[in-house]
Amino acid sequence: MRLLLALGLLAALAACAPIPMREPPARNAIAVGPQPAANLSEGCVADYRPGADYFPDKAAFQHSAQLKVEYHKNWKRVTFTPSVDTRETLRLVLVQCGTPPPKLGARDSLVEVPVRDFATANVSLLGAAHLLGIDDRLKGVPTRDVSIPAIAARIERGETIPIYAAQHGNGEQAAALGADLFFTFYSAYPDANIHPLLKRLGVVSAPQSDHTEPTPLGRAEWIKYIALFFNLEARANGLFEERAARYEALRVLAAGVEARPLVQLGYPESRDEWSQAGGRNQLYRLVEDAGGRHAWQDNPIAGSLTYAPMEKLFDRAASADVWLGNFMPGAADIAALRRDHPRLEWLRAVRNSQVYWFDAGKVGPFANSWSDQGMTEPQDALAELIAILHPELLAAPARPRFIRKIPGGPA
Structure with missing residues (x-):
């Protein structure tokens, strides 16, 4: 925060330059x-x-x-x-x-x-x-x-x-x-x-x-x-x-899976702090609807959480199969992630190169397709996440709209 x-x-x-005042347009009477x-x-x-x-x-x-x-x-x-x-x-x-x-x-x-x-x-x-x-x-x-x-x-x-x-x-x-x-x-x-x-x-x-x-x-x-x-x-x-309608069809497709991978959300906000969505946030429902599970089901917060020290994260999520980063831009590759945050090597998802980020289509430091269009296109995000967690159900798109795999390590 x-x-x-x-x-x-x-x-x-940075916004010291004045914005020109504008007269509002006239209203038509109909x-x-x-x-x-x-x-x-x-x-x-x-x-x-x-x-x-x-x-x-x-x-x-x-x-x-x-x-x-x-x-x-x-x-x-x-x-x-x-x-x-x-x-x-x-x-x-x-x-x-x-x-x-x-x-x-x-x-x-x-x-x-x-x-x-x-x-x-x-x-x-x-x-x-x-x-x-x-x-x-x-x-x-x-x-x-x-x-x-x-x-x-x-x-x-x-x-x-x-x-x-x-x-x-x-x-x-x-x-x-x-x-x-x-x-x-x-x-x-x-x-x-x-x-x-x-x-x-x-x-x-x-x-x-x-x-x-x-x-x-x-x-x-x-x-x-x-x-x-x-x-x-x-x-x-x-x-x-x-x-x-498209979202519901995809949810039904993934509803009957037997194996549900454990998914960790969030990102390292600093050397000692981890920020993520709360356990009642829509991102975790997206994980569940894609046939995954998460370690924060008992958390009642709909907004965001910050964990300090970061060991609280490791207590619950060190064994997660997939790390799905959100909001902050992700690393260029796994090597850069390990270099910038050595302790994240403790996460199984990092060791297995199963790290993904909601930053596909990046156009600026905090601007990408997910930030601009994720609200209105949940069906596309769900399809991409199903393809990650259950490739036997859906093939990954050639050019993902929202979720990028952090390169490096096993495909």
Whole structure:
């Protein structure tokens, strides 16, 4: 965690160049008639009728443990209850523009929809934005390094501004962008969350916490959450259902395996500390659905863990068959891994060269296909992991999208 905070500070210092203030685009007024046939994805209602249902296309959350949405005639309320222990619940009231807002509760935040433009401090949102077709509304991203060609091209042309916000965000730069909405990275550490600061700055924000979902499909459902702000529920529902069906077919394929390899997640954050996802994080469910098992089933944390001294890791995971590194970039090869972290030689997976990392498609220090697109493509990650753990069920893809084998040693 200290490393992440230090990186955030350095990124903020590197972002001293001013961001040009921009005037928000004008909203169009559209006559929709007595009953809209579909959600209004652009513009405002010009002929409001109190009895009309302005959201005929609706979404529901069946897999997410953190989200729920309720619909009313001209507004919808999204409730976010974090799976990490920050002891708060956030409620967002999304009102169709051109219609009157409801009476707000003390904890409600008002957002006019459809959102015209937005920025994000969380790269995991980018894959969903691209699938939903809202790249052209993206004003700010946390980094210049993006694995999605269409968004990378926008950054190169200066149409989308890198705000160098690390993960947790940069309040001042978010305010300077002048976007309708700023998606924040929601941290398990309350002091790192910037939505209270954004509120004081007058910036409308929404939390993004897909990474702490307990299941991969719960995480993938966050595409529906993003769609709510753009009235794109119908599109998001179709995208999610297609991916969920493929994921379920793969899960069933691996469900009957007899031998389940032991998998260790995480990475060495420093010489003496090991960081990994908690035992109730969606990454461990991915391992289980791929026909593996893990040593942290009794751990109730949905966020991340840090073990110091590292011997706590060895107590449980020294015998793991596979080490699956996540978040931080992996080593160039096994020799480099052994040189930089000699004690990791105690891990059976290192000795047997069964080390894999979620850093395929790397485009920058912390940018790769998994960071940008892993939220919305769990079926591809599951297929790759099944091929690693059970090659008798699936052949490994010629060019993995997410998971790279650290070269060196046995194939």
